Amino acid sequence: MNTELAVTLLQLFEGLAAPPGSGLVVTSVDVDMPLEITAAVRGDDLVFLAQAPHSRWEAGFLPPVQRLSLKLALEE
Helix, strand or coil, X not given: CCCEHHXXXXXXXXXXXXXXXXXXXXXXXXXXXXXXXXXXXXCCEEEEEEECCCCCCCCCCCCCCEEEEEEEECCC
């Protein structure tokens, strides 16, 4: 896991955009999903890393999963 939490969230929300030319506009979104989140030190900075969890069907040690719950809405 080496993707920063901010990058993971940006990728998630970019994937929720309406397709170009569809005429649809996304005005709000509720997200409730599991994430594997860890902290690391890069230089002198504390950085949070996140990714979608591994398959729960794999055997062996699996990292703990946190629940991400966000609600975003467009305001005028």
